[in-house]
Amino acid sequence: MTKAVVICPGRGTYNKAELGYLGRHFPDAALLDQFDRRRAERGEETLRDLDGAERFSMARHTRGDNASGLIYAASLGDYLSIDRDRIEIVAVTGNSMGWYSALALAGALSPQDGFELVNTMGAFMQEAMIGGQLVYPVTGTDWVPDAARREEVLALVAEIDGRAGHVLGISIDLGGMLVLAGDKAGLAAFEAEAAPLEGRYPMRLANHAGFHSALQEPVAARGRAALASEMFGQPELPMIDGRGAIWWPGACDRAALHGYTLGHQVTETYDFARAIKVAAREFAPDLFIVPGPGTTLGGAVAQSLIAAGWRGMASKEDFKTRQEAEPLLVSMGMETQRGLATGR
Structure with missing residues (x-):
């Protein structure tokens, strides 16, 4: 069996x-x-x-x-x-x-x-x-965990979340990807400041609210x-x-x-x-x-x-x-x- x-x-x-x-x-x-x-x-x-x-x-x-x-x-x-x-x-x-x-x-x-x-x-x-979500990879295309990239992303998320009028946090940890949840200002800031990857990330998720967040x-x-x-x-x-x-x-x-x-x-x-x-x-x-x-x-x-x-x-x-x-x-x-x- x-x-x-x-x-x-x-x-x-x-x-x-x-x-x-x-x-x-x-x-x-x-x-x-x-x-x-x-x-x-x-x-x-x-x-x-x-x-x-x-x-x-x-x-x-x-x-x-x-x-x-x-x-x-x-x-x-x-x-x-x-x-x-x-x-x-x-x-x-x-x-x-x-x-x-x-x-x-x-x-x-x-x-x-x-x-x-x-x-x-x-x-x-x-x-x-309320709010929205986007997704961003924290491994390379080989799926090998990249601790340095993860730490950089987490630091940027925390810094944006600490700004007045901004909400941003980790919604889902998918292992090789992080789903972020936030308000309009928080998501827009991450999209503007995170390094573009693979021609499509950061990727906003359509019709998704800021799930798994306060x-x-x-x-x-x-x-x-x-x-x-x-x-x-x-x-x-x-x-x-x-x-x-x-x-x-x-x-x-x-x-x-x-x-x-x-x-x-x-x-x-x-x-x-x-x-x-x-x-x-x-x-x-x-x-x-x-x-x-x-x-x-x-x-x-x-x-x-x-x-x-x-x-x-x-x-x-x-x-x-x-x-x-x-x-x-x-x-x-x-x-x-x-x-x-x-x-x-």
């Missing part, structure tokens, strides 16, 4: 190539009907209408109240499609919004309550739309008021959160899980690289499985494993050699890899 950790993707993963993903892959029509009835009750477009659109629209498909539901459903559907006769899932984690998906995959939330959490917080984020406290407070702790239960699988902390089955405090999910997880830095390091070292899986949609999280997983020195990997070439010899990472959004998880 192959042991696997499942890693749920976050915002920014449902794009043009993913249009129709639910129609192609979601395995439970009745469950999708339940999600769509809930969206219709809220006056929102159904996931089927969004996923089945004739063409992809950045303005329509990437806004928080639409993207969150699409991504959650795609991740859940892919998880339900994993061949459990061959693969034993030993833990789940996720990136950013992927934590909400991980809660449902692990059984701490029902699929319906997981959807309610995702859909509600996506709508609240979209309505408030800017989101009003959204977090609204979420805590709207979503009761009673919806949370004991997980069936260990869950690794955005601090690298493990929530164990049978040992979770419902109020603490609710408080973290709608508190720290919303307003503090999400350390995805640490979550992957903990997943690798504590559970020693044979395989890391990234459900869809999208394929972009695979690079962040690989970079985080390299940063952790997992199985002696120290560069992109090391990872590629290992991956080609015996796959360590499966991205279900890639048709060439999907069968490694589904057995079909």
Whole structure:
């Protein structure tokens, strides 16, 4: 039996190539009907209408109240499609919004309550739309950790954040990339002063608020008021959160899980690289499985494993050699890899 950790993707993963993903892959029509009835009750477009659109629209498909539901459903559907006769899932984690998906995959939330959490917080984020995000690499193209560059970037972020009328901080640590969150002035200052890299960085993320920063406290407070702790239960699988902390089955405090999910997880830095390091070292899986949609999280997983020195990997070439010899990472959004998880 192959042991696997499942890693749920976050915002920014449902794009043009993913249009129709639910129609192609979601395995439970009745469950999708339940999600769509809930969206219709809220006056929102159904996931089927969004996923089945004739063409992809950045303005329509990437806004928080639409993207969150699409991504959650795609991740859940892919998880339900994993061949459990061959693969034993030993833990789940996720990136950013992927934590909400991980809660449902692990059984701490029902699929319906997981959807309610995702859909509600996506709508609240979209309505408030406080701040923004950009991404900037702290390794070279070889994915070798560059401590000096990281320190330079962190110093610049701290200096800008200390200026009057500027807010800037680390939103997500992706291992080889840093996602920064800030207000208009903070983001603009970093874009003006950071060294341009690879012809595209610093890269502003469209339709993204300043997630995982103190800017989101009003959204977090609204979420805590709207979503009761009673919806949370004991997980069936260990869950690794955005601090690298493990929530164990049978040992979770419902109020603490609710408080973290709608508190720290919303307003503090999400350390995805640490979550992957903990997943690798504590559970020693044979395989890391990234459900869809999208394929972009695979690079962040690989970079985080390299940063952790997992199985002696120290560069992109090391990872590629290992991956080609015996796959360590499966991205279900890639048709060439999907069968490694589904057995079909």
